[in-house]
Amino acid sequence: MRLIDYANPTRFLGLTATVLPWLAVVTALTFAVGLYLVVFVAPADYQQGETVKIMYIHVPFAWLSMFCYVTMAGSAFGTLVWRHPLADVSAKCAAPIGAAFTFLALATGSLWGKPMWGTWWVWDARLTSVLVLFIMYLGLIALQETIEDPARAAKASAILTLVGVVNIPIIKFSVDWWNTLHQPSSVFRMGGSTIAASMLVPLLIMATAFTLLFLVLHLMAMRNEILRRRIRAMRMIEAAGAE
């Protein structure tokens, strides 16, 4: 069983039909466990109180905003190098999901920032680089929506995605530098090791749940996109026959 075996869309649709229900059930169960732990078990922070629970959705969103881009970059590589027929479907479908997760990461972070920092938005290095990532997602979606032919749109957005991969570390690094120049006091610092286990476990479960949710949404979106392309092809054949 190799990746190329699923280049056939029909076979891929068959696989998603079997996998999706199970995956959805597992996702729901993980969410149930994670939310139970977050709401009833996880302790309130001694400084932040109950608002610390925003972390359990904010951090997974932030993690997925990057995971989505990595998925898109892998798919873009698959499109350009192996010309895998499903890679561009995967890249196209991951973009709106990634944009949504990035937006939610910014929104939940903003809601968390208001009670903690006293402001909705800070031009902090991390916030700014996530905002740039969000704009890049929107740009990729705009490019995909502008080019009519799916194959050409896929190649164009694949190139842009890979250029973005090269640039994201530079943007991150330069924004860090920019921030330290203008704003030496770091507002937000949280090393993984400084978190207590009673908070880390629910966080990891929530992160797993959201990753599973991403997989479910991505597979569903890919299935829809394949069907949409089939309808498009059928309409084209029909239109060509009608002349």
Add this chain to the structure above:
Amino acid sequence: MSALSALFVREMKLATRVGGGALMGALFFLIVVTVVPFGVGPDLNLLARIGPAILWIGALLATLLSLDRLFQADRDDGGLDLVLMGEAPLELVVLIKCLAHWTATGLPLVIASPMLAVFMNMEPVAIGATTLTLLVGTPALTFVGAIGAALTVSLRRGGLLLAILVLPLTVPVMIFGVSAATAAVQEPVPFATPFSILAALGLFSMVLGPIAGAAALRHAGD
């Protein structure tokens, strides 16, 4: 090599003759800088402080506006197909086109910037530093922008999309350009550090831009 130099000469001729619009960018630059005091008020101290940033934003916008012409005209008259089928490596062709484009549209911006800096009430040191950063930074903007221009070459109204695609990628150039320009007047920060990074970004985009732009042009054909 002679084919590439001929290409450079051709690009320069096309840009400087009627309909080339080479100086349009510089004119736009002038207008952007003129509009700023109307927005923020004619406070000379404030203008002196934000002057480098205004010049950089103006140069960025002027560069972006002129970029959609980079490959579009060649595609319209069929020249792009000839270049694609030609023997010269496409990456080098894109590099030469970018260099010619920068000489025709970016260099006038750099030359105009000291005069515009006087409008912003900037000190002589700041004027020199800003002009130097623009001289090093605007080629980087052109090279990064070439990727966007190549991606949107087949689109009818690609100009706005091009700006959307390219702007996030120009964030580092902008940051280090303005940092270096302001570091020249503010004492604690050395000028050389951000300036060297800006130069490095310029060299890096000189490699990335032609490679990605050539890949995009190849796929735009079929």
